[in-house]
Amino acid sequence: MNHGVIVPVFLPYAGCKRRCVFCDQHAVSGLYNVPSLDEMESLYDEWSKRGRVCEIAFYGGTITALEKKRLIEYLSWAHSKLGNDGYIRISTRPDEIDEETVSILKEFGVRHVEVGVQSFDNRVLKASNRGHTAEDAERAIRLLKSSGFTVGAHLMIGLPESTPSSELCSAQRLVELKVDTCRIHPTLVFEATPLHRMYEQGLYEPLSLEDAVKRTANLYALLQRFGVKVIRLGLFLESNALTRLAAGPHHPAFGHMVKSRAFYEVSSQLATVNLEIVYSERYESIVSGYKRENIKRWENEGLHISLIPVKKEGILNVNGVDMKWVV
Numbered sequence: 001m002n003h004g005v006i007v008p009v010f011l012p013y014a015g016c017k018r019r020c021v022f023c024d025q026h027a028v029s030g031l032y033n034v035p036s037l038d039e040m041e042s043l044y045d046e047w048s049k050r051g052r053v054c055e056i057a058f059y060g061g062t063i064t065a066l067e068k069k070r071l072i073e074y075l076s077w078a079h080s081k082l083g084n085d086g087y088i089r090i091s092t093r094p095d096e097i098d099e100e101t102v103s104i105l106k107e108f109g110v111r112h113v114e115v116g117v118q119s120f121d122n123r124v125l126k127a128s129n130r131g132h133t134a135e136d137a138e139r140a141i142r143l144l145k146s147s148g149f150t151v152g153a154h155l156m157i158g159l160p161e162s163t164p165s166s167e168l169c170s171a172q173r174l175v176e177l178k179v180d181t182c183r184i185h186p187t188l189v190f191e192a193t194p195l196h197r198m199y200e201q202g203l204y205e206p207l208s209l210e211d212a213v214k215r216t217a218n219l220y221a222l223l224q225r226f227g228v229k230v231i232r233l234g235l236f237l238e239s240n241a242l243t244r245l246a247a248g249p250h251h252p253a254f255g256h257m258v259k260s261r262a263f264y265e266v267s268s269q270l271a272t273v274n275l276e277i278v279y280s281e282r283y284e285s286i287v288s289g290y291k292r293e294n295i296k297r298w299e300n301e302g303l304h305i306s307l308i309p310v311k312k313e314g315i316l317n318v319n320g321v322d323m324k325w326v327v
């Protein structure tokens with residue numbers, strides 16, 4: 001785990017050879033241009049005022065699909081800022097990872113590679129115009145794992161043709177591939193994207209917030225319980241990005257809703273007629289749920305609930321079973 005400041009460098013659409021139907025990099029980053037090295041330098045200076053920089057993370061676009069000269073330029077800049085002990089993270093597409101790229105990433109000190117998997121269902125990948133297959137994702141993850149990187153994956157909920165079971169299968173695949181980290185976010189419809197046109201033509205229906213939370217919670221529980229650390233739930237959108245959002249299950253408390261829903265789902269499986277929950281006070285909102293939804297659901301189900309808050313840190317037990325994986 002890194003302690004210090006992380007400098008995020010966003011490269012909107014850099015290296016992307018096609019547009020995935022849902023993608024609006026301008027909305028999610030607020031940026032229209034790929035930063036020059038001078039701009040990256042200013043960005044670094046700005047962030048370093050907050051403390052010691054321990055990591056540089058390249059997000060957005062497909063950095064490994066850039067000309068090798070440009071890829072090396074970015075990575076050697078990051079390496080020169082951080083030195084050998086620094087942590088460089090990149091995110092990219094599965095079909096833009098090969099042996100040659102891997103050796104460049106290693107040479108310039110990249111430690112963590114996040115792969116945009118989105119789904120392991122080829123029908124979903126095709127309907128989303130991803131331009132790669134599930135097999136590409138599996139090959140990329142295996143290659144990165146065997147080369148010693150920390151490997152992350154991105155999964156999406158509610159893509160065209162996606163179902164709850166195909167999403168669970170995708171999460172299961174990540175567990176089997178022993179991926180280290182995962183980000184999950186629901187599909188959102190941004191103005192002027194191909195998905196927006198599909199939505200307007202009645203060819204795509206976004207998930208309701210309720211469905212998105214429930215489906216994401218099921219994946220979250222599976223991944224967290226089997227050793228894949230989920231590091232992000234939902235997209236963070238700045239206020240100007242919200243003006244580009246046409247439809248879809250966006251909520252600023254999405255992450256909390258998912259965690260507390262996952263707690264509800266798994267706790268309910270442990271319940272007999274009694275549900276005894278012993279928890280550190282700081283986990284109160286996870287236990288009770290968003291707007292106390294968990295408590296209301298259990299009451300409606302006729303369960304006898306004993307809530308036992310304790311001062312001690314790090315406690316979250318349901319009927320004697322440790323549930324700390326939720327937080």
Ligand code: SF4
Pocket residue numbers: 013016018019020023024025060061062093116
């Ligand atoms: S590869 Fe990534 S950045 Fe490029 S269009 Fe698709 S989702 Fe957007």
